[in-house]
Amino acid sequence: LGLPLCGVFGFTQAMALVAARKPMVLVSAFDAQEALALMTRHRVTYFNASDDMVDRLLGAAQSSGPFTHVRSVGYATFNASLDDIVTRADARGLTLTALWGMSELQAMAARRAPEDSAQRRAIPGGTLVSPAAQVRVRDPESGALLAIGEVGALEISAPSRMLGYFGDPAATQAALCEDGFMRTGDLGMLEADGGFTFVSRMGDALRLGGFLVGPAEIEAQIQSHGSVDNVQVVAAGNRAVAFVTLAAGNALDEAAIQAHCARRLAKYKVPARIVALDAFPTTDSANGVKIQRARLREVAEEMFK
Helix, strand or coil, X not given: XXXXXXXHHHHHHHHHHHHHCCCCCCCCCCCHHHHHHHHHHHCCCEEEEEHHHHHHHHHHCCCCHHHCCCCXXXXXXCCHHHCCHHHHHHHCCCCEXXXXXXXXXXXXXXXXXXXXXXXXXXXXXXXXXXXXXXXXXXXXXXXXXXXXXXXXXXXXXXXXXXXXXXCCHHHHHHHECCCCCEEEEEEEEECCCCCXXXXXXXXXXXXXXXXXXXXXXXXXXXXXXXXXXEEXXXXXXXXXXXXXXXXXXXXXXXXXXXXXXXXXXXXXXXXXXXXXXXXXXXXXXXXXXEECHHHHHHHHHHHCC
């Protein structure tokens, strides 16, 4: 309901319904008001969406009525400022479950369970969808396989795995392990129940104080400062740099936000610089608007030359 079929996220949802011989409601482009009307008319029970799409549905709905028949919604995280989307949806009777996937694994490789707590349903990762799939985590430097709770490079084997990149054997060899596992390019850690937690993209990971650190922990602390509307944290060498957009009526107080971080974060995680922007650089994609973190890294690195 609204995800474009030109992206694997929407295509996989459609194919799942075809395989299950279930009806689907398709629209040519996502519009929150139209989607709400169709959900009510057709008694939609399940759909997938980005966090931005869910936010627009919640804003457009006058009551919980359109969600009466919806059992759960699989959602993908693209907007860091919507970190409360699961609890806000819960309050409206809409159960969100975080997903994890990539195009090379046909998008939806893992998901959280609807019966999980709201806090757990907000963490990307979860249980592998296919019982034949396997997940492991490897130290990106030593190559050693890691135990439960240790952060490293996420590798997955699944029946949905691609055969290779068309016309690019070098890229295929770099992405696939000899035993068939896919190098996902993500940082993650194994969970005791056999699932996993997504931490960050490998390219977004910060090497701080000798440790691999996901930016989400630092971003969450900065986001909790009242002056901040949204935040993205990147690395410049071994330093963390935060780019923020400010809440209306606020001016940047770099020292105050750094002190706010120091109260809850290890010293090496406190950003060396905090920079205010009018808006983040973005790119439109099939699944929504994505922030250009690579561009932010370039700006951060220039600051320390």
